[in-house]
Amino acid sequence: MKDKYPVTCYYGIPVDLDNSGHYMFKSELKIHAWRNGKHTKGKFQKPGQLFLTENNLMVAIVATANLKFNNRHTLVPLERFTKEFIPNAMLQTAQSAFEKEDH
Secondary structure, rough: OOOOOOOOEEEEEHOOOHHHHOOEEEOOOOEEEEOOOOOOOOOOOOOOOOEEEEOOEEEEEEEEEEEOOHHHHHOEEEEEEEEOOOOOOHHHEEEEEHHHOOO
């Protein structure tokens, strides 16, 4: 199939900006999963990077996993990667929550 492309599952936590312009987790540390799509803009660099969903939700990437091309329709595609990152302390907190969950 010539239209195949590498698909990755991105585990993340939604974030918001506070009044001072610092990122904070939107609610409790609940991990959700998205995937890249054929038309996803930008490039993944490393965990802690932010991306936008199709509904303009800002999400911090906690972890990634390879996904088989045939299984890609089980997850919603993300819209685009940004060049912004959350602070390392927030990332470590999110990764601890990710390790406690069952994936």
